[in-house]
Amino acid sequence: MSFTQIIINSIVRASELALLSLGLTIVYDILGFANFAHTEFAVVGVYLALFLNVSLGLGIVPAAIIASVLTGIIAIFIDRGVFKKMRSSGGIIVMVTSLGVAIALRNTVRAIWGASARNYSVALEKPIITPYFRITPLQIWIIVIGLAAMFLFHLLLHYTKLGKAMRAVSDDPELAQASGIATESIITYVWFIAIGFASVGGILIGMETYILPYMGFAIIVPVFCATIMGGIGNPYGAMLGALVLGFAENFGLYINFGQVLGIEKIFHISKGLFIPTGYKPAISFVILILVLLVRPRGILGKKKAG
Amino acid sequence: MAILEAENIFAGYGKSEILHGVSMHLEEGEIVTIIGPNGAGKSTLLKAIMGYISIFNGIILWKAEDITYLRPDQKVRRGFGYVPQLGNVFPSLSVRENLEMGGFTAGKEATERGIQKAFELFPVLAESAKKKAGTLSGGQRQMLGMARALMTEPQLLMLDEPSAGLAPKVSEQVFESIQDIHEKTGTGIIIIEQDAYHSLRISNRGYVLVMGQNEFEDRADKILANEKIREAYLGG
Numbered sequence: 001m002s003f004t005q006i007i008i009n010s011i012v013r014a015s016e017l018a019l020l021s022l023g024l025t026i027v028y029d030i031l032g033f034a035n036f037a038h039t040e041f042a043v044v045g046v047y048l049a050l051f052l053n054v055s056l057g058l059g060i061v062p063a064a065i066i067a068s069v070l071t072g073i074i075a076i077f078i079d080r081g082v083f084k085k086m087r088s089s090g091g092i093i094v095m096v097t098s099l100g101v102a103i104a105l106r107n108t109v110r111a112i113w114g115a116s117a118r119n120y121s122v123a124l125e126k127p128i129i130t131p132y133f134r135i136t137p138l139q140i141w142i143i144v145i146g147l148a149a150m151f152l153f154h155l156l157l158h159y160t161k162l163g164k165a166m167r168a169v170s171d172d173p174e175l176a177q178a179s180g181i182a183t184e185s186i187i188t189y190v191w192f193i194a195i196g197f198a199s200v201g202g203i204l205i206g207m208e209t210y211i212l213p214y215m216g217f218a219i220i221v222p223v224f225c226a227t228i229m230g231g232i233g234n235p236y237g238a239m240l241g242a243l244v245l246g247f248a249e250n251f252g253l254y255i256n257f258g259q260v261l262g263i264e265k266i267f268h269i270s271k272g273l274f275i276p277t278g279y280k281p282a283i284s285f286v287i288l289i290l291v292l293l294v295r296p297r298g299i300l301g302k303k304k305a306g
Numbered sequence: 307m308a309i310l311e312a313e314n315i316f317a318g319y320g321k322s323e324i325l326h327g328v329s330m331h332l333e334e335g336e337i338v339t340i341i342g343p344n345g346a347g348k349s350t351l352l353k354a355i356m357g358y359i360s361i362f363n364g365i366i367l368w369k370a371e372d373i374t375y376l377r378p379d380q381k382v383r384r385g386f387g388y389v390p391q392l393g394n395v396f397p398s399l400s401v402r403e404n405l406e407m408g409g410f411t412a413g414k415e416a417t418e419r420g421i422q423k424a425f426e427l428f429p430v431l432a433e434s435a436k437k438k439a440g441t442l443s444g445g446q447r448q449m450l451g452m453a454r455a456l457m458t459e460p461q462l463l464m465l466d467e468p469s470a471g472l473a474p475k476v477s478e479q480v481f482e483s484i485q486d487i488h489e490k491t492g493t494g495i496i497i498i499e500q501d502a503y504h505s506l507r508i509s510n511r512g513y514v515l516v517m518g519q520n521e522f523e524d525r526a527d528k529i530l531a532n533e534k535i536r537e538a539y540l541g542g
Contacts, residue, residue: 161406161410164399164403164406164407165407165410167396167398167399167403168396168399168403168407170398171396171397171398171399172393172396172397174358174378174390174393175390175393175394175395175396176396176407177358177377177378177379177382178356178378178382178387178388178389178390178455179379179382179407179408179410179411179454179457180379180382180383180410180411180458181379181407181410182377182379182380183379
């Protein structure tokens with residue numbers, strides 16, 4: 001595989017991860033807990049889009065938009081019905097609650113749609129092939145949507161009243177209330193935005209590969225790694241973490257460690273020493289550990305006041 | 307007529323009661339100082355009035371309306387302003403954004419006018435409008451905190467130890483600004499102070515709280531002249 005091809009694959013992966021880790025990080029920032037149900041919410045969006053697209057025959061674009069909006073609303077209801085009651089008990093309790101919600105969501109999806117792999121009904125598009133790399137139109141869309149989401153998020157945080165209020169609540173929820181900001185209504189928006197983005201990310205992954213009830217469980221590790229690596233609670237950290245992880249996962253498999261470490265000759269390894277593909281998920285962990293060793297709060301981690 | 311009346315307030319954190327039946331009131335446009343030793347429940351009283359902690363018993367009236375169980379943000383909409391002792395600014399927001407947040411419940415134009423007023427009242431804030439509030443000095447933060455609370459043009463401004471941790475000169479400036487604010491806006495002010503000389507000097511009345519109960523109340527000048535109180539609570 002060519003060097004440019006690995007870069008393209010890395011950026012595609014980073015865009016998908018960014019869409020998911022952005023939401024995870026803002027929920028952590030505003031609500032103060034690591035939401036283990038985050039990627040399962042995304043899967044709900046994936047299957048709602050499948051229903052709209054395959055069962056009702058909608059185009060994939062309107063199906064994805066409607067499904068993501070609906071999933072955002074479902075997240076708000078689950079917050080009101082489940083998480084809200086736990087909020088006063090502290091972050092750990094809410095985190096454990098989210099594990100329960102994750103299991104419930106995953107199995108509800110499986111009970112409704114079954115455990116076998118599914119696909120959206122989208123026409124296969126010819127990849128664009130150049131001497132240096134090949135890229136599918138879908139992959140271009142993933143990159144464009146990922147970049148657009150990050151840019152929109154930046155605009156939201158710095159140029160809208162809602163975004164500034166989100167930052168204010170993140171800084172100091174009590175002072176935010178003293179400024180007349182109803183924190184519960186900010187929390188509602190945060191859920192909608194976080195899970196809406198996650199659903200879009202999930203649907204894009206589903207389009208690129210296939211759809212399974214367990215796909216949320218499969219992606220949770222890299223999403224958490226990207227989020228923590230960037231500095232959990234910091235949206236720009238989540239974006240950066242996704243980028244680092246996207247590159248690490250893809251480049252990690254093509255590094256000839258025999259050559260890098262200079263042990264090829266000693267052990268007479270003729271084919272080179274590569275990380276086996278099966279160990280790809282481990283790359284996220286290794287990178288995460290390395291980053292946290294150097295910067296315990298993550299790359300862009302901020303010190304919480306007080 | 308009293309605009310704020312807190313009657314027989316029992317309140318605390320979780321299940322532990324800190325206020326055991328405190329009463330106080332504030333006349334329109336009045337400055338009142340609450341003094342008392344550490345742990346007397348002064349900050350707790352402000353938090354109870356603002357709506358941050360659970361009130362077990364008692365009633366708080368605002369312009370004759372029962373607001374005992376309203377949330378802080380609802381009280382802000384009714385004309386309350388509050389500057390906590392710690393965390394009186396949003397550190398990662400710019401000075402300007404802090405003021406914008408203060409005007410969260412006001413309209414766009416009112417916010418813009420409020421920011422201009424704040425810059426006139428505190429020129430130092432205008433100079434550092436784009437700086438992050440976290441980089442300001444303690445005195446500047448206190449000013450920004452007050453300016454933020456004033457954005458809604460409150461009729462009640464509650465200040466929790468505005469001079470805490472400030473150098474004597476800076477703390478003097480803060481009290482000057484409080485007086486200035488009072489003259490320009492006519493808002494009622496409740497001040498909590500550990501070192502209450504300055505504060506009582508600009509106040510109409512004062513309360514002494516001890517162990518979560520009312521110990522004493524009088525006109526501010528009389529408290530300052532009272533030998534016993536001076537010895538016990540004002541450091542002689």
